[in-house]
Amino acid sequence: MTAPTVHSGATTLDYDPSSQSVWIIDQTLLPHHYQRVQLLELEDFCLAIASMQVRGAPLIGITAAFGLALSLNRPQANAEQAYQALLATRPTAINLQWALDKVMQAITAQPATAFAAALAMAQSLREQDIAHCSTIGEHGVALIQQQYQQKQRCINILTHCNAGWLATIQWGTALAPIYKAQQLGIPVHVWVDETRPRNQGAHLTAWELQQAGIAHTIICDNTGGHLMQQGMVDMCIVGSDRTSANGDVCNKIGTYLKALAAHDNHIPFYAAVPSSTIDWQIDDGVQQIPIEQRDSAEVLSISGLDEQGISRTVTVNRHSPAANYGFDVTPARLVSAIITELGVVQANSKALASLREQLP
Numbered sequence: 001m002t003a004p005t006v007h008s009g010a011t012t013l014d015y016d017p018s019s020q021s022v023w024i025i026d027q028t029l030l031p032h033h034y035q036r037v038q039l040l041e042l043e044d045f046c047l048a049i050a051s052m053q054v055r056g057a058p059l060i061g062i063t064a065a066f067g068l069a070l071s072l073n074r075p076q077a078n079a080e081q082a083y084q085a086l087l088a089t090r091p092t093a094i095n096l097q098w099a100l101d102k103v104m105q106a107i108t109a110q111p112a113t114a115f116a117a118a119l120a121m122a123q124s125l126r127e128q129d130i131a132h133c134s135t136i137g138e139h140g141v142a143l144i145q146q147q148y149q150q151k152q153r154c155i156n157i158l159t160h161c162n163a164g165w166l167a168t169i170q171w172g173t174a175l176a177p178i179y180k181a182q183q184l185g186i187p188v189h190v191w192v193d194e195t196r197p198r199n200q201g202a203h204l205t206a207w208e209l210q211q212a213g214i215a216h217t218i219i220c221d222n223t224g225g226h227l228m229q230q231g232m233v234d235m236c237i238v239g240s241d242r243t244s245a246n247g248d249v250c251n252k253i254g255t256y257l258k259a260l261a262a263h264d265n266h267i268p269f270y271a272a273v274p275s276s277t278i279d280w281q282i283d284d285g286v287q288q289i290p291i292e293q294r295d296s297a298e299v300l301s302i303s304g305l306d307e308q309g310i311s312r313t314v315t316v317n318r319h320s321p322a323a324n325y326g327f328d329v330t331p332a333r334l335v336s337a338i339i340t341e342l343g344v345v346q347a348n349s350k351a352l353a354s355l356r357e358q359l360p
């Protein structure tokens with residue numbers, strides 16, 4: 001099976017009406033194997049999210065939306081039980097609850113045709129994600145273009161984790177401006193934080209950029225500060241799993257440290273955030289956003305291919321405990337701007353409140 005690229009119009013999730021199932025890319029196998037797997041039952045959807053076969057706030061939400069919708073067409077359908085099971089899979093990405101609530105609202109509005117209404121909502125959220133991420137790319141590429149016009153050389157962009165098309169349905173959030181820059185012929189190079197412990201950068205972002213033919217270099221998570229200090233980074237663009245109404249940005253663990261280094265070196269630090277990832281109920285992200293803690297085994301091991309091309313997982317330490325905080329929160333004061341589908345806005349309550357008024 002040939003692997004797709006963002007420019008081939010590839011999508012991470014596709015609904016199959018003939019089997020009333022969903023096909024997703026098993027992201028735990030990338031970059032070594034590209035494989036699509038079918039999600040049929042509610043348990044398949046819950047496992048896919050919890051095990052990170054699918055991950056990234058927008059994709060988590062849309063996957064759950066289809067999981068809830070399709071569960072209604074199964075024997076002993078129970079929307080509330082399905083909602084709770086899916087919501088319990090991962091706590092930090094607000095898109096999960098946002099998407100599930102949208103589907104539940106559709107069910108409540110049309111109880112006589114609940115399955116059809118829920119499925120239509122899931123499909124609508126999927127199409128909306130594609131449009132919003134493309135628009136985030138268009139708003140974000142202007143920031144890259146400004147630097148290119150000033151510097152007239154390749155623009156070096158640091159990103160953390162994976163906020164590419166694999167984290168959404170298509171285009172991505174943080175990587176969308178980079179894909180749009182490529183389409184405009186603007187030369188860019190991406191510093192790709194490997195992003196321990198699950199290595200979404202080395203496994204997923206690097207794979208995306210390699211497939212797209214975009215120059216990139218994988219770096220250890222601790223390297224970014226040095227590169228910024230040496231003038232080797234022109235801007236940082238990261239994604240988000242939940243951004244609070246005051247502009248605090250929750251993202252993969254380690255993002256906050258990059259923002260501190262960027263601030264200290266006067267480098268623009270942008271978060272690409274669809275409005276679906278903004279939690280309007282929280283006005284102090286640093287204190288209020290729930291931070292997922294995952295199995296310590298993810299810290300104590302690392303997986304890859306051995307010389308014979310066989311997947312291996314090795315343990316780096318069998319005897320010590322490990323802590324595995326999945327996310328951290330970058331305070332708004334360290335965020336230069338937030339790139340949304342409605343435009344580039346300042347990371348503060350007033351600007352975000354104004355943005356909220358523009359939402360349909």
Ligand SMILES: CSC[C@H]1O[C@H](OP(=O)(O)O)[C@H](O)[C@@H]1O
Nearest residue numbers: 055056057161163167239251252
């Ligand atoms: C566009 S959301 C991407 C966001 O999600 C990642 O977390 P995970 O891979 O654990 O789902 C990471 O925080 C990315 O920035």
